[in-house]
Amino acid sequence: MSMVWRRLVYAMLPRRLDRQVMLSVTLLLCLIVPYFALHEAQKSAERVVSSATLQAKALAENIATTSVAHIITLDFASSDQLLLRTARFPSVIETQVVDIEGKIITDVMTASDGTPQLRYELTQLQPPANPVLQTERKGFLIIWEPVIGANLVGWVRLTYSLAEAEAIAQQYLYDYMLDGVILAVMLMASILLVMRRPLRMLRESAKFAAELKNKRGGYIPVDSSAIEVEQLGLALNEAATHLFEQEVAIRRALKALNTQKLALDEHTIVSITDVNGNITYANQRFLDATGFSSQELLGKQHNIISSGFHSEQYFGEMWKTITAGNVWHGEMLNRSKEGRELWVNTTIVPFMDEFGDPYEYVGIRTDITDMKKIEQELGEKAYSLKQLSENLEVLVKKRTAELEAANVQLQHLNKVKTDLVSVVSHELRTPLTSIKSFAGILKEDAGNIDIDTQRHFLSIINDESDRLGRLINDLLDLQKMDSGKTVWKDVSVNLVDVLKKSVEFFSSAYRDKHLSLQLLVEQDECLLCLDEDRVRQLFDNLLSNALKFTEQGAVTVAMSLSDCEVNITVTDAGIGIPEDEIDRVFESFHQVDSSDTRKAGGSGLGLTICKEIVEHYQGRIWVDSELGVGSSFNVALPLRK
Numbered sequence: 331m332s333m334v335w336r337r338l339v340y341a342m343l344p345r346r347l348d349r350q351v352m353l354s355v356t357l358l359l360c361l362i363v364p365y366f367a368l369h370e371a372q373k374s375a376e377r378v379v380s381s382a383t384l385q386a387k388a389l390a391e392n393i394a395t396t397s398v399a400h401i402i403t404l405d406f407a408s409s410d411q412l413l414l415r416t417a418r419f420p421s422v423i424e425t426q427v428v429d430i431e432g433k434i435i436t437d438v439m440t441a442s443d444g445t446p447q448l449r450y451e452l453t454q455l456q457p458p459a460n461p462v463l464q465t466e467r468k469g470f471l472i473i474w475e476p477v478i479g480a481n482l483v484g485w486v487r488l489t490y491s492l493a494e495a496e497a498i499a500q501q502y503l504y505d506y507m508l509d510g511v512i513l514a515v516m517l518m519a520s521i522l523l524v525m526r527r528p529l530r531m532l533r534e535s536a537k538f539a540a541e542l543k544n545k546r547g548g549y550i551p552v553d554s555s556a557i558e559v560e561q562l563g564l565a566l567n568e569a570a571t572h573l574f575e576q577e578v579a580i581r582r583a584l585k586a587l588n589t590q591k592l593a594l595d596e597h598t599i600v601s602i603t604d605v606n607g608n609i610t611y612a613n614q615r616f617l618d619a620t621g622f623s624s625q626e627l628l629g630k631q632h633n634i635i636s637s638g639f640h641s642e643q644y645f646g647e648m649w650k651t652i653t654a655g656n657v658w659h660g661e662m663l664n665r666s667k668e669g670r671e672l673w674v675n676t677t678i679v680p681f682m683d684e685f686g687d688p689y690e691y692v693g694i695r696t697d698i699t700d701m702k703k704i705e706q707e708l709g710e711k712a713y714s715l716k717q718l719s720e721n722l723e724v725l726v727k728k729r730t731a732e733l734e735a736a737n738v739q740l741q742h743l744n745k746v747k748t749d750l751v752s753v754v755s756h757e758l759r760t761p762l763t764s765i766k767s768f769a770g771i772l773k774e775d776a777g778n779i780d781i782d783t784q785r786h787f788l789s790i791i792n793d794e795s796d797r798l799g800r801l802i803n804d805l806l807d808l809q810k811m812d813s814g815k816t817v818w819k820d821v822s823v824n825l826v827d828v829l830k831k832s833v834e835f836f837s838s839a840y841r842d843k844h845l846s847l848q849l850l851v852e853q854d855e856c857l858l859c860l861d862e863d864r865v866r867q868l869f870d871n872l873l874s875n876a877l878k879f880t881e882q883g884a885v886t887v888a889m890s891l892s893d894c895e896v897n898i899t900v901t902d903a904g905i906g907i908p909e910d911e912i913d914r915v916f917e918s919f920h921q922v923d924s925s926d927t928r929k930a931g932g933s934g935l936g937l938t939i940c941k942e943i944v945e946h947y948q949g950r951i952w953v954d955s956e957l958g959v960g961s962s963f964n965v966a967l968p969l970r971k
Contacts, residue, residue, distance in 0.1 A: 355521055359514035366510060374502040378495040382421065383471060386490035389416055390475035394486045397427050398479045406435060410448060413438040417446030423470065424489040430482055432457045457485045469493055599674060599695035605688055607631045619674075619697060621667035632693075635672075637665040652680045652691055661698070673702040765791050818861045818946065825856040825865070825896060825967075826889070832869040833887055839877055846884035847873075856889070856896055858967065860947065868943045871936040872900040872963050879904035880960075895949075895969055901962040907955040915953060916941040940965075 393416055400409040413425045417438045427436045437449045458474045469492055477484040595613040602611035612627050620627075620635050627634065640662065651658040658678045666672055674695035680688040769791060833849045840847040869887075876885045883903030890897050907915060916937045940963075944951040948968055955961035 355518055359517065370506045374499055378498045379492060382490065382492060382495045386471055386473055386488055389419060390473045390486050390488040393425065394475040394477045397477050397486060398483065401429060401435065401477060401484045402479060409436040414446050421491040421494055423491050426455060426487040427484060428455050428457065429484045455487065599697065601693045603691050605690065619672055635664040637663045637671060639663040652678050653688060655680055655682055655686065655688060672697065673699045818864065820859050820861050822857055823860045823862045823865065825858055826851055826854060828862060828865050829869060829887060829889060832866055832873060836873045836877060843877065845880055848884060848886045850886060850888040852890060856891065864943050868940050871940050875936060876900055876902035876904065895966045898965045899962055901960065903960040906957040906959050907953065907961055908957055912953060912955060
């Protein structure tokens with residue numbers, strides 16, 4: 331918007347310098363003279379008004395001083411005479427004397443013919459709040475002056491006309507304006523007289539400079555009336571001397587530039603754009619590479635050959651570099667008119683003006699499409715080799731991990747085999763030996779053995795047979811669980827009833843061993859979706875262990891509920907478990923290696939089966955034990971219906 335106004339102002343100015351000087355001086359004087367006249371007139375008016383104000387203030391103070399006795403003694407006649415005399419002073423319009431409440435004592439006004447007279451229409455005025463108050467209105471000055479004796483007894487109100495003072499101030503303004511106009515005319519005439527010769531020299535210099543084009547030599551007479559004009563003439567003469575030499579140098583430079591341009595056009599793809607990115611030139615190699623004609627390219631931007639491969643950030647960095655005046659290098663993927671992809675190695679050079687701003691950009695490109703294809707093929711082969719190497723490495727790692735896992739499994743199976751052999755050698759041999767021994771005795775000497783002894787021997791044979799059966803069942807159950815072939819018959823089960831059945835089943839065995847078996851349950855019902863036989867097997871194994879390893883005291887079974895799970899704890903008063911053996915008690919075939927455990931016997935599979943059952947239902951099982959005090963086996967099952 332400012333540029334439009336500037337051009338409008340320049341268009342309105344006269345073309346000749348002398349007229350521009352005249353206009354500038356006239357405008358300057360038109361601004362200075364009125365300002366000076368107004369300033370001086372204002373100061374004169376202020377002096378006149380100040381003088382009138384002082385005179386009015388003095389009159390009001392004189393009336394107030396004289397009216398003290400009149401108000402106190404109620405001498406209204408003397409007050410009237412005082413105000414009538416005062417009203418004869420020039421510019422006094424009205425005068426009033428009022429008591430402290432504003433009631434008018436005397437009211438005198440000046441008639442239009444200048445005669446003062448008493449006025450009786452007004453009876454009450456509103457005194458001011460402050461002791462002294464001056465109020466101005468257009469053309470008038472109103473003064474309130476307090477009447478003070480021993481204290482405030484009344485007020486004097488004086489209205490004073492400023493018309494005379496304003497007339498004097500207006501006359502001052504006219505006088506100063508007239509003086510200013512005379513001064514301005516004299517200054518303009520002096521300036522024109524002084525500038526006449528230099529301006530004539532400037533006109534002749536301008537004409538001479540216009541005729542210097544394509545000329546050599548030639549001189550202009552130098553006027554020394556002003557140093558600037560003299561320097562201008564000397565400079566023009568020197569310019570005339572060197573002009574031809576510069577033109578010769580320019581012709582040579584243009585010839586060299588055309589030669590370089592021809593060589594560049596023959597070798598590379600060249601385009602030139604303006605500061606906005608619009609194409610102003612494209613050489614033949616550019617046209618051949620893109621398939622466009624010069625008419626299709628000129629005035630367009632380079633996005634006409636964009637492939638869409640590069641991001642906006644990529645081009646943003648490019649424009650940031652070249653607009654800052656720096657050369658940009660990079661590779662670009664373009665697309666020809668027919669859709670063929672064209673990779674070019676690009677250099678963009680900004681050309682700067684005398685102010686350091688770019689005014690055009692030259693783009694120099696080299697076709698690297700074939701090189702890019704070779705790079706792509708090499709990259710694909712390198713990627714394939716890398717993938718093959720990585721696949722081989724992954725395959726080797728996978729096979730190594732499989733072999734390591736197989737080795738671990740073999741070690742585990744070897745340990746299981748060793749443990750199984752140990753169990754079979756002890757847990758199977760012992761009951762078989764007992765069965766064979768007592769069966770042999772009965773066979774060889776049945777007639778000499780009384781009936782009670784025979785029954786006792788048969789009871790031992792029956793117990794050892796049950797022991798063999800339990801061992802075989804445990805092995806079968808564990809094998810099914812390990813192989814995932816166990817059939818789980820989950821139904822809604824009252825866990826309290828299952829606990830009661832298990833405790834009731836073992837109660838006679840505990841009584842025979844003189845042990846106390848207690849069941850502590852806080853509720854009558856706890857419904858869960860479980861396989862009742864497997865849960866019963868879990869509790870039976872825990873109660874069986876407690877029975878085997880407890881010689882005296884009590885075994886307690888407790889059940890409690892929390893927000894998300896049910897907890898069952900079987901606590902015995904048995905031999906306890908060493909601290910270094912607690913983490914291994916749930917392993918297959920593991921038995922605590924002591925004479926007491928060997929005495930109690932067992933396959934080492936019961937707790938392993940318990941762990942498998944609990945973990946099948948996403949529960950937890952653990953043991954707390956103290957050697958010689960007893961153990962607590964804890965089971966936590968989630969509350970799932």
